[in-house]
Amino acid sequence: MRIQEAVRLRILQLCREKNMTVNHLAEVSGVSSSALKLTVSSYARVKNTGVVTIKKLCQGFGIDFLDFFASDLFDNLDDEEES
Template identity: 45%
Template sequence: MIGVDTKKEIAKRIQQLCAEHDYNINGLARAAGVPPSTLKNIIHDGSKNPGIVTIKHLCDGLGISLYDFFNTDDFKNSEPESE
């Protein structure tokens, strides 16, 4: 399972990217082909493990790569998480 800090960073990154690409949650969900409820659960901490396939779909909807998604100082500087 992904740790709380990583989940928060993923949610924060999705929100940053939505703002940069002028998407709201429903617009990104539609562009990515994922249910809006899935995206809302990731952002509002309802998802225990936002899967990499879902994140890839979001990246596709945004027109970016997984590398671009995770290529931030927050992810680069994150500490290893223990279970």
């Protein structure tokens, strides 16, 4: 799995766990709903969700930054090619 796919799935996983919609997460985190929807869309063209955005999402979820990555989704990631 590529890292952006793991990030996308982790956001959706945390939304389910916290019983939050993507729109509510956008509102409480300060990330625009359009940017967040592009990030979680399986058809997204987002190649890299930035660290600042992930930090804002963590604040919206009420979790620590490291907790975001404390998931088996981030184990055994595929090598990323630079473009």
